Every structure is written in structure tokens, then in C-alpha cells.
Amino acid sequence: MSYALGLYRLQQVDSRIDQVNTRLDAIRTVLENDSSTRAARATLEQAEKSLREAEKNLRTSEAASQAQRIKLEQTEASLYGGRVQNPKELQDLQNELAALKRHLATLEDSQLESMLTLETAREEHKAALTNLSQVEGQFISQNASLKSEQDTLQNNLENLKAERTATHSTIQQALLEKYETLRLKRRGLAVTTVSDQACDACGAGLTPAQAQSARISTQLVECPSCGRILFSN
Ligand SMILES: [Zn+2]
Numbered sequence: 266m267s268y269a270l271g272l273y274r275l276q277q278v279d280s281r282i283d284q285v286n287t288r289l290d291a292i293r294t295v296l297e298n299d300s301s302t303r304a305a306r307a308t309l310e311q312a313e314k315s316l317r318e319a320e321k322n323l324r325t326s327e328a329a330s331q332a333q334r335i336k337l338e339q340t341e342a343s344l345y346g347g348r349v350q351n352p353k354e355l356q357d358l359q360n361e362l363a364a365l366k367r368h369l370a371t372l373e374d375s376q377l378e379s380m381l382t383l384e385t386a387r388e389e390h391k392a393a394l395t396n397l398s399q400v401e402g403q404f405i406s407q408n409a410s411l412k413s414e415q416d417t418l419q420n421n422l423e424n425l426k427a428e429r430t431a432t433h434s435t436i437q438q439a440l441l442e443k444y445e446t447l448r449l450k451r452r453g454l455a456v457t458t459v460s461d462q463a464c465d466a467c468g469a470g471l472t473p474a475q476a477q478s479a480r481i482s483t484q485l486v487e488c489p490s491c492g493r494i495l496f497s498n
Contacts, residue, residue, distance in 0.1 A: 268485055269456070271436045272444050273496035276456035278429045283453050285422050292415050296408065305393070305400040312386070312393040319386040323379040330372045337365045440485070444494070451493055459497040467491035 343349060344358040433441070447455035457466035462476045469490030471479070479486040479495035486495045 267483055268437075268440055269479070269482075269494060269496040270498075271432070272440060272456045272485075272494055273458075275429070275432045275436060275444065276454070278425055278432055279448070280453065282422065282425045282429065285418050285425065289415065289418050289422070292411050292418075295411060296415075299404060301400050302397075302404050305397040309390075309393040309397050312390040316383075316386040316390045319379070319383040323376070323383050326372065326376040326379045330369065330376050333365065333369045333372050337362065337369060340365055443485070447493060451491065454493065456494045456496050457488065457491075459495050464488040464491060464493065464495065466493050471495075 340358060340362045344355065344362060349355055349358060436444075444455045451466075454466055457464055459465065459471065459476055459479050462473065463470050467488060467490050469488055471489070475486060475489065475495075476497065478484075479497040487493065488495055
């Protein structure tokens, strides 16, 4: 087996291990940061707060209108009850009645506004509840599939590690050191293939002699541009 072939096999196993680890990290992140459920819960809490406030505002404005109506009835009773005869006093009562009616109209407008606000708050609260239950449902089913994917990946990882140990043992120590150094420097990819007389990792063109060497040499041939070990079969 050529030096490059052994390292190429090791690289293939390592690349798969890297892929599995990347996916396992992503799954852990999702499982540990349930941000969509948290956001839906926060929206519901806010909607509950707005709803309670709108209910309280409506009660306050209903009470204000009711108190105003009682005042108005009392003034009407004085005006039409026959006990007041003095024209000046009657005029004053009439003026007071008109003022009370105007203010009642204002209070009733504000009561209507409170009712509309409450209606909106109820709709938003209902929507937030529905949304939370949907998001929670999604998360539970997503969790189920993610958990089973995690189990499968962990099994794969064990198999890959065993494969790596077997491949690793066939390669000379000095080559392994070179490989590990290159892996660190070149984002995990130390060995690359050659296609159409070019490095598959960086795309640099190779001379015919370099391409030939990568195919048959028992010495390691490196890409003249990125420095990776070239493997060609
Ligand atoms: Zn290259």
C-alpha cells in the first residue's frame, strides 16, 4: 500500500467522524436550547398580562358610566320632581343635566373603546395559546426524531472509531504526525484527491509530472498551492 493510500483511507474515516460530530453538536444545541417554545411561552405571558389589564380597564369604565347614570337620574328626579319651583334653580338644574349628559357620552365612548381593546386582547390571547400548543407539539415530535437520529449517529461513531484504530495502526508514525499537523492547518482535510490534473481541495493545477507522481509515487506528493497530500488512483 502506498503511503498516500493509507493516509487517504484515514482521511476518509476522519472526515466521516467530523461530519457525525458536527451533526451531533447541532442536535445537542437544538435539544438544549428550546428557544421556539420559550419564545411562544413569553408571548403567551404577555398576552395574559394584556388581557387582565383590558378586563380591569373595562370594569373601571363600566363603573364610571354607571355612577354617571345614577347622578343623571338624581338630577332628573330633582328637575322633574316638582319640589324645585324657582326658575333660576330650575335653569341651573337643566344646565347641570346637560353637562352630565355630555360627560356620560364621553364615558360611554371610552367604555366602548375598552370593550374593543378587550376583544382584541382576547383574540391575541387565544392565538398565543394555540401557537404555544403547536410549537410544543412540534418540539416533541422533532425531539423524537432527533433523539433517534442521535442514537444512530452515536452507533456510527463507535464503528468509525474502530475503523480508524485499524487504519491508523497500518501507518508509520512520522506520516501520522505530518497528517495530523496538516489536518489542524487545513480545516480537517490533510489528504485530497486529484481530478483533471488539479487539486480537488483548492483547485490548483498540477504539472503532468506532479499528477503522475501523485499516481505512482511511494513518496508523498503535496499540492504546490495548499500543501495537502495528493492521492490519485
Ligand atoms: Zn491544493
